[in-house]
Amino acid sequence: MSHSPTLTYCPDLLSYSRRKTREVMVGDVAIGGENPIRVQSMITSDTRDTPACVAEILALAEAGCEIVRVTAQTKVYAANLENISREVRAAGCTVPLVADIHFKPDAAMEAAKWVEKIRVNPGNYADKKKFEIREYSDDQYETELERIREQFTPLVHLCKELNRAMRIGTNHGSLSDRIMNRYGDTPLGMCESALEFARIARENNYHNFVFSMKASNPKVMIEAYRLLVARLEQEGPDWNYPIHLGVTEAGDGEDGRIKSAIGIGSLLADGIGDTIRVSLTEDAIHEIPVAQELVRSCCVPQQAIGEASHLPTFTPSYDPFSYERRKSSPLTIQSHELGADKPVRVFTTQERWNALAHKIANMGDFKPEIIAEKSGVLEIDPRDKEAISSLNSETEPRLITVPDKMGLTPIHAFRMLAFVADPRHPILLKDTLDPPSGETDFLQALLPAAQNIGSLLCDGIGDAILVRGETAPGQSLRLAYNILQAAGTRIFKTDYVACPSCGRTLFNLQATTQKIRAATGHLKGVRIAVMGCIVNGPGEMADADFGYVGGAPAKINLYVGKKAVKFNIPESEAVERLIDLIKEHDKWIDAPSSSPSLA
The missing domain is CATH 3.20.20.20 (Dihydropteroate synthase-like)
Incomplete structure (x- = not known):
């Protein structure tokens, strides 16, 4: 898609300058403005398990994490944020807490009572995704927007009243049917989805929010954030909201770190980003040093380019x-x-x-x-x-x-x-x-x-x-x-899209990812998504060939592309059934007897 040359996301592509934003307060932590780039993470414990959540939050804070996210998938889970917050504060820890909301406005309303920030995903906050293909007339589109306004405005009012912050965070692959049908599963669709929610917030004179545009493909993620910043510039100088950066489902080990550094690092180098989260399919504590190192290296001093009169254009x-x-x-x-x-x-x-x-x-x-x-x-x-x-x-x-x-x-x-x-x-x-x-x-x-x-x-x-x-x-x-x-430049091995664990995860993601990697790591160019739950399932797998998704406790659903084709498979059989599915689609080859080593 070609865009107007008037679109700019960065004042100078040849020297570093950080994007100027307004300041957003998350509890006592300020994001944007002249503040340092903040490091975030997300706990993996079940939100109903107060001691486990508190222990994980305290450990992350001790490691240098400045903001901690907790999933709140239903109102029941959100209600326990009261206990978690109380115990964290009683331990003398002031790190702000964020409730991660998908699908359930009532969970968001409950969570806002207890935590400093609410993350909403415009693609599924007020929309039920049916993956339907239909044309929306302008009137129908406006009717849908009015429905979203009715669902979202109460949360805006509550956050304003309680001085809570918000993240309006779209994810590639989990856009609403309405956005998908008008803009496609594109960076432009991601931006427009977020801007709709931002306009509702602004109509209510609420400005304490940040944006994010996450994707598992670094190219898509980089384009989406650049386009968002350019669109905010077009909207006007008071649309200078801070940006949260992240690559979703980056995976584990070296690959997860590399994918995160490409996506997050390249945007930081262009002065975009006020808070970041590195998503690894590992214990959350391992995300912190990676994020800190990316922040540390993002602004490297450099010599002046030279006097303009002596330089090429x-x-x-x-x-x-x-x-x-x-x-x-x-x-x-x-x-x-x-x-x-x-x-x-x-x-x-x-x-x-x-x-x-x-x-x-x-x-x-x-x-x-x-x-x-x-x-x-x-x-x-x-x-x-x-x-x-x-x-x-x-x-x-x-x-x-x-x-x-x-x-x-x-x-x-x-x-x-x-x-x-x-x-x-x-x-x-x-x-x-x-x-x-x-x-x-x-x-x-x-x-x-x-x-x-x-x-x-x-x-x-x-x-x-x-x-x-x-x-x-x-x-x-x-x-x-x-x-x-x-970077998607040269594919020479299996590509894995694996989400980080969170409280929604229905199986041991780290062990399962390693098991799937061991069985399929020789399949050159095949893309396999390993998703802990249905929230990160059909949508956020985006462009994977096959998906392994938690459907219920100890039960797995298998996908081809975004379509679920096998349901409720016992976890003990699921890897074998995934291999069968890959064979059915003629993507399987037997592993060589020994793999080359680069040790």
């Missing part, structure tokens, strides 16, 4: 609101094709190639493809007018990259290069322009690599990548391939 060469790969020309380097529509290639250094030489033949899909020093890559400073002019006058395409030690972040340096270099020249992306000399901490190497390379890939920039921030040769390659996978 930097004009954006892509539409930041819709993904399209930069149209480079194909090249063959060391027998590998790159550029154009060829795979984005994985480079390594000569030193690392030498360290891995004895096992490259057995590294399967994860092997290094091209040695940087022998690739003929041209390092070019995009601020050097003469060098750019010389490059663009060449008749043949050249592989280009930026030099190290430029004083710019990789995102800004490579965007600049893409803006001034003729598109036919393919670009080699680097995760860092200040490669470390000694050993590195893996998390501190993984997050910036995913943020920098992933963000550029989601902008359509990049035909090859080189990871140097991680100094272990095998791990740097694994990281490179996992970033390509998470």
Whole structure:
């Protein structure tokens, strides 16, 4: 979808400046304005189990979590927030609590009495999703909006009266039928859905709210947030509400961290985001250091670009609101094709190639493809007018990259290069322009690599990548391939969409995800969603091929796309039945006898 060039989400794509927002109070914690970017998480205990919830909230607060979310799926669950809040405060903990609401306005009304913030999802707060296809006339559409106004306004009044905050949070894949039929399952539909609820809040002079636009696909998530911020700019200066960032169902382990860093990190780098939550299918406590590291690294000081009179004109060469790969020309380097529509290639250094030489033949899909020093890559400073002019006058395409030690972040340096270099020249992306000399901490190497390379890939920039921030040769390659996978750029293994546990979860998500991964991890390019409950089921799986969803305690429903095809399967049989379903749809292959290792 093409958008008007007047849409802007960021004052300058080539330097960092944080978006200016109004301040929203959540209890004693201020979001937006001049305040630090706040770190949130969500507990996994059953909301009716007061001691378990209190223990988990206190542990998260101790770990540095600044706002804690608790699910409140019905009025009965919401009522117990009174006890949870009382016990948390009695323990001397002042961390604000948020009630997560889906489907039940009466649960929201109850929860607002006891917690500092309410999260509503416009796609299912006042709508029953039937996945119906019908045309809505303008009158019918207005009638539906009036029904939503009647359902939502009492909550707005109550939050205003009790000084509660609210998050208006849409999720890709859980939009209402009315929005779906007019806008489709698109970033634009996500934005319009949230703006409808925001207008109702504003009609009642209520402004203590934040927005979110979450998706499990980082490309969709990035586009949706950019479009939201651009739409808020269009609405006017008093629509400067803070933004909560998150990638839903990011998964676990390395993949979950990489996907979160691509989605959250790239938006933070553009100055968007006032509070974040990293969603991992792990104990919630593990989310906090990842979120803190993303916040810490989001604003890296950089040198001035230089005096404007000596610089090329930097004009954006892509539409930041819709993904399209930069149209480079194909090249063959060391027998590998790159550029154009060829795979984005994985480079390594000569030193690392030498360290891995004895096992490259057995590294399967994860092997290094091209040695940087022998690739003929041209390092070019995009601020050097003469060098750019010389490059663009060449008749043949050249592989280009930026030099190290430029004083710019990789995102800004490579965007600049893409803006001034003729598109036919393919670009080699680097995760860092200040490669470390000694050993590195893996998390501190993984997050910036995913943020920098992933963000550029989601902008359509990049035909090859080189990871140097991680100094272990095998791990740097694994990281490179996992970033390509998470950005949807090059699929070489099974893709998992797994939600974080919460109080709605009907089975052990972590153990089940590992079990499914063990059985299906060799299915290249198949996308499997593992969802704890029906709330995160058919909608939020969005673009998965198959779904494994908690339908009732110890009972699983299996999906093909968004359609449930098997119901109430005993949990003990469900993984086998999932495999049968994959076989029925001709997506199954037997696992190889041994998998290549990148240790």
